[in-house]
Amino acid sequence: MSLLLLSLAVIIAGGCAALFAWNKPGLAGCIGAGGTVLGCALGIIPALAVLLQGTTRSLRCAWSMPCGSFIIELDALSAFFLLPVFMLSALAAVYGGRYLLKYKEIKRLGFVWFCYAVLVASMALVCVAANAVLFLLAWEAMALSSFFLVAFENEKSTVRRASWIYMVATHLGTACLLPMFLLFGSRAGSLDFDRFAGCLPPQLTGICFVLALIGFGTKAGIIPFHVWLPEAHPAAPSHVSALMSGIMIKTGIYGIIRTLTFLGTPPLWWGWLVLAAGIVSGVLGVVYALAQHDLKGLLAYHSVENIGIIMMGLGVGMIGWSAGMPAVAILGMAGGLFHVLNHALFKGLLFLGAGAVYQASHTREIDLLGGLIRKMPVTACCFLIGAIAISGLPPLNGFISEFLIYLASLRGATAMDADVAIPLFLAVGSLALIGGLAAACFAKAFGIVFLGEPRSQEAAHAGEAKPLMLVPMLVLAAACIAVGFLGMVAVPALSGAVSDILGFNAAPELKAAAGCLRSITIVSVALLLLIALAAWLRRVLLSGRRVESAVTWDCGYSAPTARMQYSASSFAQPITALFRSVLRTSEHAPAVQEYFPEAGSFETHTPDACFEKAYRPLFEGLRRLCGRCVVLQHGNIHLYVLYIVITLVGLLAWQMR
Amino acid sequence: MQAAVFTNLALGLVLAPLLSGIINRTKAAVAGRKGQPLLQAYFDIYKNLRKGAVYSTTASWLFRAGPVVGLAAAVAALCIVPASGSAAALAFAGDLVLFAYVLGLARFFTVLAALDTGSSFEGMGASREVFFAALAEPALLAGLATVARKTGTLSLTEMISTASANSPELVLVLAALGIVFLCENCRIPFDDPTTHLELTMIHEVMVLDHSGPDFAFIQYGAALKAWVLGSLIVGILLPAFSSSRPLMLACFVGAMFLLAVTVGLIESGMARLRLLRVPQLLAAASALSVFAFMLVVR
Amino acid sequence: MIEFIEILLMLLILFDLALLGVSRLKTCITISSLQGMLLGIFTVLAHTQGLTLRIALIAAAAFVLKGFLFPRLLGRSIREASVSLELEPYIGYIPSVIAGLALLGASLWLGAKLPLSSAIGIPLVVPAALMTFFTGLFLIIARKNALTQCLGYIIVENGIYIIGVASVVEIPMLVELGILLDASVAVLVMGVAIYHINREFDHIETDRLDTLKG
Structure with missing residues (x-):
C-alpha cells in the first residue's frame, strides 16, 4: 500500500518539478516523463501483487475534510483497472517526451507535464479511492487536468471549442454523481464505500443506478452522452489522446462497476438497459467512425464503439446475474473487463501511431495521406497490429475479449427463456455486425493512410518517427500479440476482479473458459505455422523465376495519377449510404454547368447527429x-x-x- | 477418430477446387454448351504455380502477404469445421465464432492487398467486399446461434452431429446460410465470377494485380473457403445417420456436389442483383435467422 | 398434421416479412395472392375432423377471392392507371423488415399472453394472425402508393380471417362473408377511384393528394 502512495507521490513530484523547470523545455520533459515512468513502475508492483494473490489491502488516514476520510482500498477490481493506467501512462509519457519537443519553442511544456502527472495520479486515485469525497476530488482533478491537456493548442478555435464542450459535458456528468453519492451517504450514514453496500431500499436502487449510468456513462462516452468524445480526443496531443481514450474513459466503466457492487443483484431491466446502451454505442460508434475524414476523429469514434462492446459485456453479465445463470454472468463480466485492458493496449497503440503520422505529414486528413508504409515501415507495422486487434480478428487480443462476450451471450441464448435469450441473441448479432463494420473501417484507415501512393506532397515527404516514439508503440504491439496468444493464462487471472463484482467465486468458470481459449491459441499457432509454410512455399516457387515490376493495372488509361486512387470517403460510401438515415451526412456538390467544366468539387460532412439535433x-x-x-x-x-x-x-x- | 479427421482434411484439400468445375459444368449444361473440363480449376492453379510473378511498383510487402494469409486462414478454417458427420480437428465450445473470424482475417488481408496496389478499381472491389461481408457476418453468426439453440451445444462438431434438417426452423437457417454462402463465395446474385468488366467485379477485381504463385494461392484459398462454408451447410442438412464411415463419406461428398449443382442452377436462373438490392438480400438472410431463433425460443 | 399447419403458418409469417422487404408492387401483389391461397388451404387443414360444407365453402371463397380475384383486380388497376411500380416507402425496406421482426416478437409475446386460445390448439395461430394484422397496418402507414393502402387492407383482413377461422367455428360464416364482401367492395372501389385519381392528377401518391383538401 505504501508503495502505491509512494508511486503517486513520485508522479506528482515529477510533475511539480517539471513545472519549476518551465524555462528549459527539454529538462521539463525529462523530469515529467521520468517521474511518471518511475512512479508507474512503482505503482504496478502492488497492483500486480493484489491481482495475483487476491488479497485486499486498504489504508485509512486521518483527514480534516468534512464528511471525507482518506481511505484507499486496493482490491482485485481496483488492481485490474490500475494495470492499464500505469502501463499506458508510462509508455505514453515516453512517447510524449519526444512528441512534445516539436512544440518547445511555442509552448510552456512544464505546465503540460504538470497536468499530465496530475492526470495520471488522479486516474490512479479514482481507481483506489474508497470514500465518496476523495473519489469526487480525484474525479474532478482528472477532469480539470485533462481539460488543460485538451486545450494544449488553444490558439486554434476548434481546440478551444472542443475543450469547452468537454468541460461542460464532464461537469454535467459529475452533476449526476453528486446526488447519487448523497443518496448513498444519507442512507448509509457515511460516505465511505464500505458502508454503501446494500444500504439502499429497493425502490431507490433503480434511481441510483440510472444516475450512475448517466454520470459515469458521460465520462465513458456511451451514446447519447458521447458528444464531447469525438471533439476532445482529436484536439489533444496524441499521447494524451491515447491516455484519455485508452484509460480515462474507462474510469467511467470502473465507476459503473463499482456502483454495481454497492447495489447487489440487479433486476433484469438494468441488464437490458446496459446491453441496449452497449449495442447502440457499438453500432453507431463504428458507423460514425466510418464516415470520418479525420484519422484521430475516426479513432475517437472507435472508442465509443469499444465502450459499447464493454457495456455489452457488462450488460450480458448483468442479465446472466439477475437471471441466475452464473456462467453467463461470469463470462460476460470477464469479457467486458478484459476488453477494458485490451482496448487500452490497442487504442493506445493506434493513437500513438496516428500521432506519429500527424507529426510526419502535418495532416490528419485521411484522404491526403497514402503510401506511408514505405516511409514509415515500423509505424505502419505497429498500426497494422493495432488495426487487426481492434477489428477483433484472431490471433490478437481484441478477439479474445470479444470471444468471451460471444461465449457468454451464446451460453445464455441457448439455455434461457425468451426474455433472456432474445436480448442475448441480439447481442450476438450486433457484435457480429460491429465486428464486420470495424474491420471495414480499419481496412479503410490502414489501407488509405499507409498503402497505395501518397495523395499529397506532405505524405510523400514524410519520414519515420523518432526511436523514442517507436519504442512505446512496439511495446504495445508486442503486448497485443502476447495477450492474444496467452489468453488462457490471462483470463483466469481476472477471477479476483470478477468475483469482487458478483460476490461469488468466478475461478472455476474462468478455468473452464480458459480451456476454450487454449484451443483458440492452438488454432492461432497453427495459423502462424501455416502462414510461415505458405510464405516458404511461395519463396521456393518464386526462386529462380522471373519476378518483374510493372505499374498497377490501369485498364489501359495512360496517365494515372495518385489522386485517382480510391479515397477513404469513397471506400466507406456504400456503408455510409446504407446508414444515411442515422448519419445525416451533408453533401456539397456544385452542379456542373458547361460541357467541359474546368474544376469540380465534392464535399461531405458528417456532424454528430446527436449533437446537432439534441444538444445544440x-x-x-x-x-x-x-x-x-x-x-x-x-x-x-x-x-x-x-x-x-x-x-x-x-x-x-x-x-x- | 484421428483417421476420420485426416480423411476430412485431405478430402477438403483435394476436392475443393472441383466445386467450381461442377458449378461451371452445370451452368454450361443449362445453357446447352459443353463447358470447360471439370478439373479446370486444378489446371489453372497448376499453371499459375509454375509461373513467375509481376508486382506493381506501388505494392509493398502487404501485397505479397495477402494471398499467403488468405490461404493459411482458409486451411485453418478447414481444421475447425467438421465434415462427413465426424468431428473437426479441433472442436470446442464457441468454435463457430472463431470460424467466422478466421474467415474475416483472410478477408481483411485480401482487402488490404487490394488497396496496396493503389488502383481505384481494386479499391472499389475492396469497398464492396467489406460492405457485403459486414452484413453477411451477422446473418452467419445469428444462423449458427439458432442452430446452437436448437441443438443445445456451442461447438460446430456437436451441432452438426445432432442437427437434422427436418425441423422447419433449421430450413429457415439453411436458407440464410445459403445466402451467406453465395455472398461469401462471390457467386450470383452478389457477384458475377465470369464478368469481363472491372467496374462490375467484386472479388475478381480485388485480385487483379496478383499473378503467378500468389494468384494460385488466391484461387486455391477461394476454393477452400467455398468448401468449408459448403460443408457447414451440408453438415446441418445431413445428420450423422449411419455409423459406417465409407457411407457417410460418400453421402457427404455427394451432398457437396449437389450443393455445387444447386449453385450452378441458381446462377443459370437469375441475374446479378443491383448493388442497391444486395443489402436487402443480406438483411433478409439475417431476418430469416432471427425469425428462426424466435420460433425456436418461443 | 399439426406440424404441417405450423409450417403453413410459418410460411404465412415469412410472406408477411417478405411484404415488408419487397420493393416492387407486382411482387407484393403476388405475395398477397400466395398468402390468400395459403389461407384457403389453412381453413381446410384446420378443420379436417369436422369438415362441413360451410367450412369448405369459406375455404373455397377465401382461396378464390384472396388468391385470384383481388390480385387480378389490383393488377388491372396497375395496368389501367399505369401506377408506378415502386412502393415509394416512408420507411425504408431494411428498417421495415427490422420493424417487422420487432412486430413478430411482439406478436409472439402477445400470443402467449392474450386469452385467445385457439380452438384447434396450435400455439402459432394467434401470433401469425397478429403478425399478419400488424403487417397490413404497417404497410398502410409506411408506404405512399395508394395501391399499397389497398393491399394493406387485404393483409389486415387476412389476419382477422385467421383468427376467425381458428378461434370460433360457428360464427365466422356470417362475419367472414361480411368481411370478404367488404374487402371485395373496397378493392373494387379503390380500383375505380385510383383509375379516376390517376386520370385527373397523373399520379396516385397519397402524400400529394393532400392538395385536394379545401
Missing part, C-alpha cells in the same frame, strides 16, 4: 433563456450590493417564520 437546440434554448436574465446584470456595483441586501433580507425573513 437544448443549449441554444438555454442560452436564450439566460439571455433574458441579462437585464439583471448591469455591471453596476451598486446594484449588485442591492441584490445582496435583498437576498439577505429575504433569507432572514424566511428564517423568521
